[in-house]
Amino acid sequence: MDERVREHARTLVEWSARIETGDDVVLRVGPEAHDLAVAVAEEVATRDANVLPTYASGELSRAYLTGHEGDFETDPGFELAMLERADAVLTLGGGRNTAATADVPSEKRQAYDRARQGIREARLDAKWVLTEHPTRSLAQQAGMSYEAYQSFVYDAINRDWEAQAEKQAAVKDALDDASEVRLVSEGTDLTMSIKDRVAVNSAASVAYDSHNLPSGEVFTAPADTEGEVVFDVPMTVNGKRVRDVRLVFEDGAVVEYAAEQGEDAIREVVETDDGAKRLGELGIGMNRGIDRVTDNILFDEKMGDTVHLALGRAYESNFPAGREDEANDSAVHVDLIVDMSEDSRIEVDGETIQENGRFWFESGFES
Amino acid sequence: MDERVREHARTLVEWSARIETGDDVVLRVGPEAHDLAVAVAEEVATRDANVLPTYASGELSRAYLTGHEGDFETDPGFELAMLERADAVLTLGGGRNTAATADVPSEKRQAYDRARQGIREARLDAKWVLTEHPTRSLAQQAGMSYEAYQSFVYDAINRDWEAQAEKQAAVKDALDDASEVRLVSEGTDLTMSIKDRVAVNSAASVAYDSHNLPSGEVFTAPADTEGEVVFDVPMTVNGKRVRDVRLVFEDGAVVEYAAEQGEDAIREVVETDDGAKRLGELGIGMNRGIDRVTDNILFDEKMGDTVHLALGRAYESNFPAGREDEANDSAVHVDLIVDMSEDSRIEVDGETIQENGRFWFESGFES
Numbered sequence: 001m002d003e004r005v006r007e008h009a010r011t012l013v014e015w016s017a018r019i020e021t022g023d024d025v026v027l028r029v030g031p032e033a034h035d036l037a038v039a040v041a042e043e044v045a046t047r048d049a050n051v052l053p054t055y056a057s058g059e060l061s062r063a064y065l066t067g068h069e070g071d072f073e074t075d076p077g078f079e080l081a082m083l084e085r086a087d088a089v090l091t092l093g094g095g096r097n098t099a100a101t102a103d104v105p106s107e108k109r110q111a112y113d114r115a116r117q118g119i120r121e122a123r124l125d126a127k128w129v130l131t132e133h134p135t136r137s138l139a140q141q142a143g144m145s146y147e148a149y150q151s152f153v154y155d156a157i158n159r160d161w162e163a164q165a166e167k168q169a170a171v172k173d174a175l176d177d178a179s180e181v182r183l184v185s186e187g188t189d190l191t192m193s194i195k196d197r198v199a200v201n202s203a204a205s206v207a208y209d210s211h212n213l214p215s216g217e218v219f220t221a222p223a224d225t226e227g228e229v230v231f232d233v234p235m236t237v238n239g240k241r242v243r244d245v246r247l248v249f250e251d252g253a254v255v256e257y258a259a260e261q262g263e264d265a266i267r268e269v270v271e272t273d274d275g276a277k278r279l280g281e282l283g284i285g286m287n288r289g290i291d292r293v294t295d296n297i298l299f300d301e302k303m304g305d306t307v308h309l310a311l312g313r314a315y316e317s318n319f320p321a322g323r324e325d326e327a328n329d330s331a332v333h334v335d336l337i338v339d340m341s342e343d344s345r346i347e348v349d350g351e352t353i354q355e356n357g358r359f360w361f362e363s364g365f366e367s
Numbered sequence: 368m369d370e371r372v373r374e375h376a377r378t379l380v381e382w383s384a385r386i387e388t389g390d391d392v393v394l395r396v397g398p399e400a401h402d403l404a405v406a407v408a409e410e411v412a413t414r415d416a417n418v419l420p421t422y423a424s425g426e427l428s429r430a431y432l433t434g435h436e437g438d439f440e441t442d443p444g445f446e447l448a449m450l451e452r453a454d455a456v457l458t459l460g461g462g463r464n465t466a467a468t469a470d471v472p473s474e475k476r477q478a479y480d481r482a483r484q485g486i487r488e489a490r491l492d493a494k495w496v497l498t499e500h501p502t503r504s505l506a507q508q509a510g511m512s513y514e515a516y517q518s519f520v521y522d523a524i525n526r527d528w529e530a531q532a533e534k535q536a537a538v539k540d541a542l543d544d545a546s547e548v549r550l551v552s553e554g555t556d557l558t559m560s561i562k563d564r565v566a567v568n569s570a571a572s573v574a575y576d577s578h579n580l581p582s583g584e585v586f587t588a589p590a591d592t593e594g595e596v597v598f599d600v601p602m603t604v605n606g607k608r609v610r611d612v613r614l615v616f617e618d619g620a621v622v623e624y625a626a627e628q629g630e631d632a633i634r635e636v637v638e639t640d641d642g643a644k645r646l647g648e649l650g651i652g653m654n655r656g657i658d659r660v661t662d663n664i665l666f667d668e669k670m671g672d673t674v675h676l677a678l679g680r681a682y683e684s685n686f687p688a689g690r691e692d693e694a695n696d697s698a699v700h701v702d703l704i705v706d707m708s709e710d711s712r713i714e715v716d717g718e719t720i721q722e723n724g725r726f727w728f729e730s731g732f733e734s
Contacts (some may be wrong), residue, residue: 024445029422031401036424045434050443052423055396060420063405067412076417079389081448111504277593 058100224314275330305357400461425467554597583654642697672724
């Protein structure tokens with residue numbers, strides 16, 4: 001087996017999920033994530049923990065949803081019982097076709113999700129981590145050869161996460177102490193309040209309240225957004241390509257939107273509900289192992305020298321205890337990304353903390 | 368999708384497992400059984416039942432067992448909870464290598480199995496069915512091309528099971544009323560008592576207490592076996608090829624054994640324990656869709672015009688209520704097969720019920 005797969009598995013089990021003796025570990029295995037699942041099973045075994053692999057196939061979900069008529073049962077007992085007793089739930093993504101469920105009507109998908117809220121909560125109550133095995137399907141989505149895509153994925157995942165967490169801690173501290181953030185780039189001049197918010201040092205470990213592998217970002221929940229922003233990193237939003245999305249904010253809400261491509265997809269998002277017109281997240285991408293866009297949000301939003309903003313739902317982890325109900329509420333959470341590597345800066349309470357992709361603590365920082 | 372896969376799925380869900388509205392259905396999906404799993408998920412959905420697919424991979428099991436040191440936890444709670452609440456457990460076999468776990472020490476496998484007795488019982492308490500998706504690996508084991516193997520499998524599985532069950536009912540009735548069975552073939556003349564036993568009409572449905580798809584046999588539990596038998600159908604026993612196994616019985620127990628090939632494997636079985644020297648099963652293969660040996664016991668033992676005898680453990684279903692404790696007990700249950708298509712006959716209480724592969728109710732029966 002490729003030694004990089006073993007290192008991925010070790011990172012997932014040890015650093016990310018903090019698996020301990022006796023843990024009951026659910027593995028949600030994508031059809032093409034077999035090799036990673038095998039390596040993870042061995043890592044779990046060496047820690048004297050238990051493993052229960054489930055089969056997470058988009059084609060199977062599509063078949064089930066296609067065949068089903070009428071109401072879905074609320075939180076089927078056998079699945080809920082399994083997840084309520086699980087100590088960890090590790091999702092090992094990797095299929096054959098990223099569009100496998102493209103023809104499932106979204107109302108049906110939503111009805112299914114609504115019926116499974118207890119199951120989702122049980123999963124989120126466990127030590128949960130989402131990662132992906134490099135597949136040919138994802139390589140295709142990225143427009144890359146399989147070999148090159150594998151290297152890209154392992155550069156992003158098999159990192160010195162301890163060192164990454166330390167660097168991110170400096171950025172978290174800067175945000176935690178501050179009241180306002182300003183983003184300046186070509187076409188972008190946006191200010192937002194982050195007063196009384198708690199930034200998350202998302203270092204790819206449940207110990208940091210961070211549940212993606214790779215991660216590598218610091219994020220918080222902004223409010224009172226003013227100004228305009230151009231998202232110059234291309235994306236796929238709800239299955240549609242979008243490019244150069246421009247948003248104008250007044251009093252915290254979107255008052256104007258446009259896009260060079262995919263404006264319909266943006267309209268659909270913005271008009272979902274009131275919360276979708278407000279920002280739920282400001283994330284600063286700091287994973288320098290991710291050096292290109294691969295049309296996969298798990299990777300794109302952590303790319304070094306980028307910032308992402310999400311329209312919609314905020315994470316409660318960004319609020320002080322007891323004030324979680326202040327989090328922006330919405331049915332959606334859609335990330336959009338700005339390249340900050342050139343002619344750009346991030347100001348925090350008037351001080352530049354990053355310019356042209358260099359933080360104040362890095363060599364090459366010139367402000 | 369191949370229409371034969373859909374028919375396989377329908378047969379499994381409708382005829383075999385009798386899935387009903389609201390059933391919680393665990394699918395244990397082999398890595399190469401994806402297409403069947405997709406078809407089964409759709410069939411389960413149309414019955415308004417719930418599905419939870421687990422990933423049944425020999426390579427993953429091997430990795431877990433290889434990595435694990437020390438004692439296994441008894442019946443891990445998350446898996447037990449899932450199975451105790453499941454209404455049905457459908458195993459969809461199909462991997463890439465039938466020898467995937469060949470280098471796992473058998474003591475480790477046995478220790479693992481012993482620690483999971485509650486889990487096994489919970490599975491057997493549900494409506495459980497074992498079937499297999501035709502894979503290239505199984506085609507190779509059978510020495511067949513993939514195309515030819517697919518045809519073979521669907522001939523065995525996609526049958527008129529109602530008609531098959533009726534035919535088998537006649538044989539069950541003949542056995543239920545009788546006290547003694549005699550098998551005569553080249554090198555074989557064996558008598559055994561079946562007094563007060565209940566034959567099972569194994570018609571590939573839980574409604575018939577039959578849990579294999581394909582099935583197609585009638586089986587009972589013999590006692591007081593006397594005489595000799597030559598198993599002329601080649602087999603794999605515990606990973607080793609055996610051919611022309613000869614057993615001599617006195618007072619119900621094996622007193623002599625030999626084999627043209629694989630005698631060591633037979634010795635190992637016979638010397639496991641006292642119960643392994645006695646027969647646990649007499650099965651009469653009646654599935655004429657299975658017309659050749661494919662080195663896969665799920666299919667081989669149901670082959671039309673064969674009889675199989677198992678050394679070791681008997682099934683409680685062959686005993687009248689309250690007398691299940693009379694069932695032969697052993698750590699093993701190893702099936703061996705006799706070809707009855709030529710120069711052979713089955714006598715029940717002195718009456719020939721099958722000669723040269725023809726039953727008394729079939730044309731061509733000459734006795």
